[in-house]
Amino acid sequence: MQRILTIIGARPQFIKASVVSRAIKQTSGIEEVLLHTGQHFDANMSAVFFDQLGIPRPDIQLDIHGGSHGAMTGRMLAEIEQVIIDQKPDRVMVYGDTNSTLAGALAAAKLHVPVAHVEAGLRSFNMAMPEEINRILTDQISDLLFCPTATAVRNLENEGFAHKPAQVLQVGDVMQDAALFFARRAEAPVGLDVPDAFILATLHRAENTDDPQRLAAIVEGLNRVHRQVAPVVLPLHPRTRAAIERNGLKLEVTTIDPVGYFEMVWLLDHCGLVLTDSGGVQKEAFFFGKACVTMRDQTEWVELVEAGVNELVGADQEKIAAAAERHIGRKVKDNAHLYGGGQAAQRIVDELVKADL
CATH class of the missing domain: 3.40.50.2000 (Glycogen Phosphorylase B;)
Structure with missing residues (x-):
């Protein structure tokens, strides 16, 4: 049984994790432990997502929010490290580009626990954005990089990932999975x-x-x-x-x-x-x-x-x-299936299973 520690902390991550967690539940051989850092703590941005999206209540809640980027990330790093020591996961999975993302990946990497990064390879090429720093550093210490688009794959290829001990995989965007699944409940x-x-x-x-x-x-x-x-x-x-x-x-x-x-x-x-x-x-x-x-x-x-x-x-x-x-009023169509057509979550889980073989 593969034990995965999933780390989330901000609104979009709740949504992304909901579709992947659902696919994990339908797959034998994976046990998921959900950690919420508390980065978004407003009830309308946190608790409501677990209720509405059907995500299990977090197994671990750190309640870390507020303060500067460095202070927040540092507190998360220390507490996530202890969780990893206690839980002994086979892999840590992080989402997106928040302080929770970087802290989770860094804590795992320092303890030699493999890291899977969902939404890897995205780049704005603006280093003034905290999110850009978080995503670049997280990619560098991940071994499974789940890219939503061909552009993200190219970004990592340009950064030399073909010569690194990591798998770069284009799986599609889990946000499209969520949009298609939840649209009827809007x-x-x-x-x-x-x-x-x-x-x-x-x-x-x-x-x-x-x-x-x-x-x-x-x-x-x-x-x-x-x-x-x-x-x-x-x-x-x-x-x-x-x-x-x-x-x-x-x-x-x-x-x-x-x-x-x-x-x-x-x-x-x-x-x-x-x-x-x-x-x-x-x-x-x-x-x-x-x-x-x-x-x-x-x-x-x-x-x-x-x-x-x-x-x-x-x-x-x-x-x-x-x-x-x-x-205004313009309609657009996804003729090219730019984001995977709503199958990203299952592709991610399939790759997690392969990685544990």
């Missing part, structure tokens, strides 16, 4: 009177919220879109709300509290366009056939830009408004 946010042909926006990246000039430009861009193109609905993260208030900015769009995954799926399915600075939401827009305008200077999902379904506009309010005008 539900509208309670109490939200959604206008017709609304635009869904998200705004939380530190590169935008921590830079007063970028934040001011994006807020004005969203306001212009709301006034001139279509009503904008923005689930507003508390940290972003605080940054907007701290900088004396005023949002004219419809803001709502952060929503659960099923409510987010409903918003994606019913909107006419997505405006975001999130990595995951760019893909989710595509999964639901919506064009996306990304308020960042780079993206890890370059294949969406190359396919013409995602436009990068940075923090330029003119570009934000113009792109929204161009893309």
